[in-house]
Amino acid sequence: MFRSLSAALVLALSPTPAPNPPAGTTGVVEDLVLPVEDIVGEVESLDGTESETTQGQEVTVALTSDVLFAVDKWRLTPSARQRLAQVAEKVSAEGAGGVVRIEGHTDDQGTDAYNVTLSQRRAQAVRTVMRGLLADTGVTLQARGHGESRPKLPNVVEGKPVEKNRAKNRRVEITFTAKS
Secondary structure (H helix, E strand, O other), X not given: OHHHHHHHHHHHHOOOOOOOOOXXXXXXXXXXXXXXXXXXXXXXXXXXXXXXXXXXXXEEEEEEHHHHEOOOOOOEOHHHHHHHHHHHHHHHHHEOOOEEEEEEEOOOOOOHHHHXXXXXXXXXXXXXXXXXXXXXXXXXXXXXXXXXXOOOOOOXXXXXXXXXXXXXXXXXXXXXXXXX
């Protein structure tokens, strides 16, 4: 019994010859060596109100507008200042200095002109607070509003509005370059 088991194991574990290549091919195998490009990592908070995306040395922290502002407002809520203080700590600890971009975004509700103005005012409000929090770091803060022109997710899917997506599109993104 042991001999037949041993023979079976030897046969099972023996390398099998490679199959013959299809007719008309050379059977030559070449290794492909390609550069790795654009690896993007994204982490989102459990409640979905904050996400962090890293692409190369560029880090973007996105905060949904729902945690920063009341509906259709651009004045920061008291709790927003605490969230921005956490982001400022991250920029200060991990950032390489230089330019920090603050970009406001909206969903597709309202007119284009209204959304651009609202997103710009929100970006400016965040910049004002961040300027105080990052006063001694030497970074330059740039604020810009994009309105609804750069959605993170589609606002409407198969002709139906998706409120969950709209909520993610209402955001302010803070982008900085990380230390190498």
